[in-house]
Amino acid sequence: MTDAHYLSTLAEEIASFRATHDDRSVSPTVVPDEIREYLTTHYDFSGARPLDSVICDVAAMMRRWSLHTTHPHYFGLFNPNVTEAAIAADALAALYNPQLATWSHAPCANEIERFTLGFFLRAFGFAPESSAAHFTSGGAEANHTAVITALTHRFPTYGSGGVRSLPGQPVFYVSEQAHHSFHKIAHSTGIGRDAVRSVPVDLSLRMDMEALGRMYDDDVANGLLPFMVAGTVGTTPAGVIDPLEAIAAFCDEHALWFHADGAWGAAAALSAAPVPPTAGIEKADSITCDAHKWLSVSMSAGMFLCRHMHAVREAFRITASYMPIAVESTVDNYASSMQWSRRFTGLKVFMTLAERGSAGFASMVDGEMTLGDHLRTRLARTGWSVVNDTPLPVVCFTHPALGTGSKHFEELIGSIYADGRVWISGVTLPHYGFVLRACIINYTTTKEDVDLLVNTLDGVINAMAEGTRA
Numbered sequence: 001m002t003d004a005h006y007l008s009t010l011a012e013e014i015a016s017f018r019a020t021h022d023d024r025s026v027s028p029t030v031v032p033d034e035i036r037e038y039l040t041t042h043y044d045f046s047g048a049r050p051l052d053s054v055i056c057d058v059a060a061m062m063r064r065w066s067l068h069t070t071h072p073h074y075f076g077l078f079n080p081n082v083t084e085a086a087i088a089a090d091a092l093a094a095l096y097n098p099q100l101a102t103w104s105h106a107p108c109a110n111e112i113e114r115f116t117l118g119f120f121l122r123a124f125g126f127a128p129e130s131s132a133a134h135f136t137s138g139g140a141e142a143n144h145t146a147v148i149t150a151l152t153h154r155f156p157t158y159g160s161g162g163v164r165s166l167p168g169q170p171v172f173y174v175s176e177q178a179h180h181s182f183h184k185i186a187h188s189t190g191i192g193r194d195a196v197r198s199v200p201v202d203l204s205l206r207m208d209m210e211a212l213g214r215m216y217d218d219d220v221a222n223g224l225l226p227f228m229v230a231g232t233v234g235t236t237p238a239g240v241i242d243p244l245e246a247i248a249a250f251c252d253e254h255a256l257w258f259h260a261d262g263a264w265g266a267a268a269a270l271s272a273a274p275v276p277p278t279a280g281i282e283k284a285d286s287i288t289c290d291a292h293k294w295l296s297v298s299m300s301a302g303m304f305l306c307r308h309m310h311a312v313r314e315a316f317r318i319t320a321s322y323m324p325i326a327v328e329s330t331v332d333n334y335a336s337s338m339q340w341s342r343r344f345t346g347l348k349v350f351m352t353l354a355e356r357g358s359a360g361f362a363s364m365v366d367g368e369m370t371l372g373d374h375l376r377t378r379l380a381r382t383g384w385s386v387v388n389d390t391p392l393p394v395v396c397f398t399h400p401a402l403g404t405g406s407k408h409f410e411e412l413i414g415s416i417y418a419d420g421r422v423w424i425s426g427v428t429l430p431h432y433g434f435v436l437r438a439c440i441i442n443y444t445t446t447k448e449d450v451d452l453l454v455n456t457l458d459g460v461i462n463a464m465a466e467g468t469r470a
């Protein structure tokens, strides 16, 4: 039996990290060898060591050698700070370790997930009775699920006969700004990476619908078999929302599956605004939404939601004599989704929702959108120009002093990382080239934190200008 003292050690670490991490720098300066050498000299696994001491040591390593994505000055990719409810939920999920493959092994956990997913189905405008939804490891798995479901739905022989049984090459459309998980998905579903038709974006970085129409006509004329359009709700590079209504109409006209990849941005559907930025998402056949992005729960927690329950069940149907018999009025996860054994992913979403309420979720997304506006205003004041157009809190911007090549940007980002107080990234955008990218992704980030970011950027620009003059 391990001494339960480890619990107070763990609680102390959680409390002290949460209380003090704002004071620390966001990014570490470390090289692989430093960590490798530490591990080799401290852990040869030959003897036993008290759990307390292991917890303390791991905590110290994590504090020292992590890019602290939970920090309010992390303006980076879609990695949020996490709610206390999520931390507690992850511990409870590990404690009971329910097996959610079947309903009968984990009645409580399955019903909590079903209940939570029902909330999201309604939030996206899907009817819970005729829809299917499950938690995934993340957006990539949810997108993968969408492609398999769409293929199976459109090509009834795909499931048994595979791609070989089809009368031609299936293709689907995404914008050139879509997430790159689609290429790996196309590879692994056997339709091949060339099946991903990358549609150009217009100056607003949205899918160019005329280009989509032309590509579709050409593909059909060439005997290819289009089956899906995936619109992105909040692109990863620039947070832009594809024209969802127009994509829905296009898919309707051509009998294509409409998948909305809102891994990050679909959360904006929870906004209290009369018309949320995600309007049109309710017309999708399926949706990807990651709770581990904007909804601020710990990794990993994705969701796949589909308005056609039977299409999903057909795509993942399986029986196995060693599995428990399904309970009346329930659907076993292993027979309706990609994973088999599965953890209690939904608990952290349920507990966060219970703790904050839907109004709390709304003020979280609305608050971050307001801070995004504040960042745009502040940047404009000191000569920066914003190049992307989105209500969502991703801001892509540049400065006349940086020019168009990547050299000055790299210099600037290098100085920001060396300074360590804030973290942003750069991205190359069609039409605009290399720009800086800052995302508000932490519900504890304040106006003052955003001001610190802009002041830091201004400082580096001024120093670079001095350097040039000297």
Ligand SMILES: *Cc1c(COP(=O)(O)O)cnc(C)c1O
Pocket (backbone or CB within 6 Å): 078, 137, 138, 139, 140, 141, 143, 178, 179, 181, 232, 234, 235, 236, 261, 262, 263, 264, 290, 302
């Ligand atoms: C992050 C992201 C994904 C991938 O999601 P993971 O949770 O990282 O697997 C897919 N699509 C979009 C638009 C994303 O932003």
